[in-house]
Amino acid sequence: MNKASVQNSLMLAPLIGATNSLMTALGVWLMFVVVIAAYGTGMAPLRVRLVPWTRVPAGVLLAAALTSCAELVGQAWSLQWQQHLGLYAGLIALQCVVLDSNEFFQSPWRDRLRLCGLFGALMMSMGLLRELVGNGTVGAHLSWLVGGLDWPGWILTADGGLRLATLVPGGFILLGLLIAAKQAWLRLSN
Template sequence: MNKPCLQNSLMLLPLIGATGSLMSAMGVSLMLLLVIALFGVAMAPLRSRLAQWARLPAGVLLAATLTSCAQIAGQAWSLQWQQHLGMYAGLIALQCVVLEYNGFFRSPRRDRMRLCGGFVALMLVMGALRELIGNGTLAAHLSWLIGAADWPGLVLNADGGLRLATLAPGGFILLGLLIAGWQAWARPTPSQSTAFEETHHP
């Protein structure tokens, strides 16, 4: 798969805006995976039968239809959960069109699964950390998503937490820290770099 496949995509918006809590991050992730999977399956037979100029409007219509159906289903399942997602659910349709334009659905399945899995994992980690740091709770209002009896979640700090973590600037700060931590962890140590050079340059 082409590495800059997600260049100019809109995934940063839900990653920052919809991860204020674990519940919202999980809800957007589930809806995103469902709509993207259905879009890929439905668009595959249409792609070869449509002219190049007709693929974009067909993709827009298909993505909007699938996202609207997902929103209606979410509203029927849990109105509170669907309202809590706000505008982020509506952006999934536009995300599908961007991914189609970037060639995401024509890439190998393993690459698609790895990319989607990594994004969902990052969404869940961001949602859990921001809720934990910002509110002192974990999985609050998760019952809205699973349809069970009202469960307040785990209250780890009754006095709340750092409110900045639940806001957009806090999301950017946390994302930057996670990226920096990942790069520091994945970067080889000087001893490993020296051993690698000695092995490949006798």
């Protein structure tokens, strides 16, 4: 199995599970970026000092500590948002360790930035589409990330939307439809 498929498959879980609203997707992506950056910064001086067989356990400890701290900060910032994360925030620690073992942190910073940006764009797109189709709103839970704001978001339909789109199976269906649309577009352009 190649390196890209391992790291992409690990990113699939939060992409499907944590994108039922735009604000949840934005929060998970922000947490991902902060923890990945802190992990890369913290692991760089340790990597050269550790014996090769101790790098994975040290990475697990560092990633778990950083993710736990990020979850505590998220809980203190907004309990509603942190409760909607579920186990997806914990998967960030696993992503750190797998990315480290695939030498992601030794790659050029532009490649790392491109992967994080692509992941963020996918998270925001899925979150926006699922909230729009599932609830008929856009930005309905902005108060979760911006404290003290009592804004209901843009309500586009009075009766809500297709509830399946906010559930995990709806995320798989929407992602499958987006991949099929991309494939159709590529065939038409050739």
